[in-house]
Amino acid sequence: MARPREFDEGVVLDAAVQCFWAQGFETTSIRDLMEKTGLTAASLYNAWGDKRAIYLTALDRYVENSIGARIRRCEALPPREALHAFFAEILRRSLTDREHKGCLVVNSALEMAPRDPDIRRVIAGVLVRIETFFRSCAEAGQQDGTITRATPAKAQAQHLLGVLMGVRVLARVRPEKALLQGVVGTALASLDAQANGGAEASPDSAALRASASSGGARRA
Amino acid sequence: MARPREFDEGVVLDAAVQCFWAQGFETTSIRDLMEKTGLTAASLYNAWGDKRAIYLTALDRYVENSIGARIRRCEALPPREALHAFFAEILRRSLTDREHKGCLVVNSALEMAPRDPDIRRVIAGVLVRIETFFRSCAEAGQQDGTITRATPAKAQAQHLLGVLMGVRVLARVRPEKALLQGVVGTALASLDAQANGGAEASPDSAALRASASSGGARRA
DNA sequence: GGAATTATAGAACGCACATACCACAACGCC
DNA sequence: GGCGTTGTGGTATGTGCGTTCTATAATTCC
Numbered sequence: 311m312a313r314p315r316e317f318d319e320g321v322v323l324d325a326a327v328q329c330f331w332a333q334g335f336e337t338t339s340i341r342d343l344m345e346k347t348g349l350t351a352a353s354l355y356n357a358w359g360d361k362r363a364i365y366l367t368a369l370d371r372y373v374e375n376s377i378g379a380r381i382r383r384c385e386a387l388p389p390r391e392a393l394h395a396f397f398a399e400i401l402r403r404s405l406t407d408r409e410h411k412g413c414l415v416v417n418s419a420l421e422m423a424p425r426d427p428d429i430r431r432v433i434a435g436v437l438v439r440i441e442t443f444f445r446s447c448a449e450a451g452q453q454d455g456t457i458t459r460a461t462p463a464k465a466q467a468q469h470l471l472g473v474l475m476g477v478r479v480l481a482r483v484r485p486e487k488a489l490l491q492g493v494v495g496t497a498l499a500s501l502d503a504q505a506n507g508g509a510e511a512s513p514d515s516a517a518l519r520a521s522a523s524s525g526g527a528r529r530a
Numbered sequence: 531m532a533r534p535r536e537f538d539e540g541v542v543l544d545a546a547v548q549c550f551w552a553q554g555f556e557t558t559s560i561r562d563l564m565e566k567t568g569l570t571a572a573s574l575y576n577a578w579g580d581k582r583a584i585y586l587t588a589l590d591r592y593v594e595n596s597i598g599a600r601i602r603r604c605e606a607l608p609p610r611e612a613l614h615a616f617f618a619e620i621l622r623r624s625l626t627d628r629e630h631k632g633c634l635v636v637n638s639a640l641e642m643a644p645r646d647p648d649i650r651r652v653i654a655g656v657l658v659r660i661e662t663f664f665r666s667c668a669e670a671g672q673q674d675g676t677i678t679r680a681t682p683a684k685a686q687a688q689h690l691l692g693v694l695m696g697v698r699v700l701a702r703v704r705p706e707k708a709l710l711q712g713v714v715g716t717a718l719a720s721l722d723a724q725a726n727g728g729a730e731a732s733p734d735s736a737a738l739r740a741s742a743s744s745g746g747a748r749r750a
Numbered sequence: 751g752g753a754a755t756t757a758t759a760g761a762a763c764g765c766a767c768a769t770a771c772c773a774c775a776a777c778g779c780c
Numbered sequence: 781g782g783c784g785t786t787g788t789g790g791t792a793t794g795t796g797c798g799t800t801c802t803a804t805a806a807t808t809c810c
Contacts, residue, residue: 312756313806334641336556340798350759351799357757361798410644419703420640421554424630433703461716468712469693476696483639483653492688496681500720532786533776560768570789571769577787581768 319357322347326368331414334421335365365422366429372414373436381443389450390457393470393501396443397494400474404481404490416478437471444470451501458503466501473497539577542567546588551634554641555585585642586649592634593656601663609671613664613690613721617714620694624701624710636698657691664690671721678723686721693717 325347329338340351340361347354358364380399384392404412411417415436423430445467451457457466477493545567549558560571560581567574578584600619604612624632631637635656643650665687671677677686697713 312754312808313758315757316806333645334556336554337645339796341796350757352758352760352801355799412640412644416699417640419699420632420637423703424632425553425557430703437700437704461719465712465716468709469716471709472693472696472700472713472717473689474696475699476692476694479636479639479695479699480657480692483643483650484657489688489691492685493692496685496689496720497692497717499681500716532778532784533788535787536776559766561766572771572788572790575769 315357317347317349317353320371322349322357323368323371326364327372327414330365330368331372331411331417332409334417335361336421362426366432369414369418369429369432373432376413377415377436377440381440385443385446388456389447389454390501392447393444393451394498397470397474397477397498400477401490401494404477405485405487407481407485410482410485412482413478416475419475440474441467441471448501451503455503457501461500469500470497535577537567537569537573540591542569542577543588543591546584547592547634550585550588551592551631551637552629554637555581556641582646586652589634589638589649589652593652596633597635597656597660601660605663605666608676609667609669609674610676610721612667613671614718616663617690617694617697617718620697621710621714624697625705625707627701627705630702630705632702633698636695639695660694661687661691668721671723675723677721681720689720690717 326343329342329346333342340354343349343354343361343364344351349357354364358367380396384396384399386392387395415433418429419433419437423433445463448457448463448466448470452459452463457463461469473493477490480493481490546563549562549566553562560574563569563574563581563584564571574584578587600616604616604619606612607615635653638649639653639657643653665683668677668683668686668690672679672683677683681689693713697710700713701710
């Protein structure tokens with residue numbers, strides 16, 4: 311019972327995500343948001359209240375669309391393939407990220423989380439969600455024999471979470487294929503069932519690791 | 531041949547490091563720097579030119595005092611112990627970091643490096659330096675038999691660099707002892723000589739990994 | 751078809767920021 | 781002991797920021 315919105319909230323939030331993702335919170339001005347969303351300041355303030363609220367909403371949207379969707383895609387695969395597919399996608403994204411935006415969650419983890427408890431809770435929740443996904447994969451992989459039992463699934467998941475954060479940081483400063491492949495390849499190789507010290511157990515982990523030193527191509 | 535400085539450059543730069551470390555570049559104002567350094571704006575500008583130059587100088591100082599010094603300390607140890615000591619120190623720092631400042635280099639890698647080519651070069655250089663240190667350790671460890679040859683030293687170093695970045699990010703959002711120990715312990719365990727899939731090869735890697743799940747204490 | 755309500759447009763506001771300026775102070779040199 | 785030079789303190793300057801205000805437009809309800 312009043313004048314209706316002239317804009318689509320989703321489209322506007324996607325534009326806001328692009329702003330905050332590329333430039334961070336502080337460096338993005340309301341005027342930047344006006345330009346990229348096509349809205350006036352009054353509309354932005356009327357719809358969300360203030361800049362921080364826009365950021366929070368955009369962050370939620372990013373989490374669901376980028377991270378939640380990726381986890382759901384990978385959950386459909388067998389455990390070991392799920393982890394490999396997850397990191398393959400991270401690598402592909404990182405290496406085709408021409409603006410070096412990285413991951414909004416990681417960016418927010420450093421810029422906003424330390425000084426904003428609400429945002430920190432959101433980010434911590436996302437990290438737990440990713441860790442839980444990793445852990446489920448690790449446990450299932452240990453069950454079906456594709457992932458080593460030499461290390462507890464919990465520690466494997468924590469390790470992968472750390473590696474994920476690390477790749478996202480490195481990619482923004484040294485977006486070199488060989489480097490990122492070396493990081494991820496070694497981490498995934500450490501999950502391989504059978505002995506790692508003896509004969510090569512997993513063909514594609516070995517290939518990924520080897521290509522890290524030579525800059526070779528990666529399979530889809 | 532003129533009026534001498536009334537302040538000690540090192541002391542002032544240390545104060546500037548604290549500001550930028552705790553708050554980042556954008557969130558630190560010249561007034562913050564004035565307050566923490568005790569200098570007036572004119573003195574700051576007279577000595578360094580502008581805010582960015584202060585940041586660059588402070589960053590250099592941090593790199594030498596925090597990172598360079600740590601590498602030099604660890605280089606004195608046998609290779610495998612050097613890596614363990616390096617990460618033990620990172621863990622200790624991260625867990626006693628009450629302000630959750632993290633590492634200035636990692637913070638700068640996300641806030642400044644993507645939009646400032648000069649800073650990016652500095653940060654990339656630091657990362658190469660750390661990676662080179664890791665690689666030297668890995669190669670020496672493979673020589674003396676304390677580190678596995680199953681993975682190339684280069685890939686091991688890249689992996690450790692990624693894990694280091696990851697720990698620094700995680701520590702700012704989820705500074706939980708068990709989590710960080712899980713990340714680092716699993717990474718270090720993957721370096722152990724002899725088969726990882728079979729009997730436990732390295733007592734303290736195994737201990738570190740186990741304590742990650744229970745929150746047990748860490749040896750010095 | 752008013753009345754009430756909400757959206758939009760554009761200008762305006764107050765503030766904090768990085769930086770520049772100006773007057774003066776403290777030194778080395780001749 | 782004046783002079784040139786450099787450091788310092790306080791204040792001004794202009795800009796860009798987040799946000800608010802005012803006026804008007806587009807709806808629903810009765």
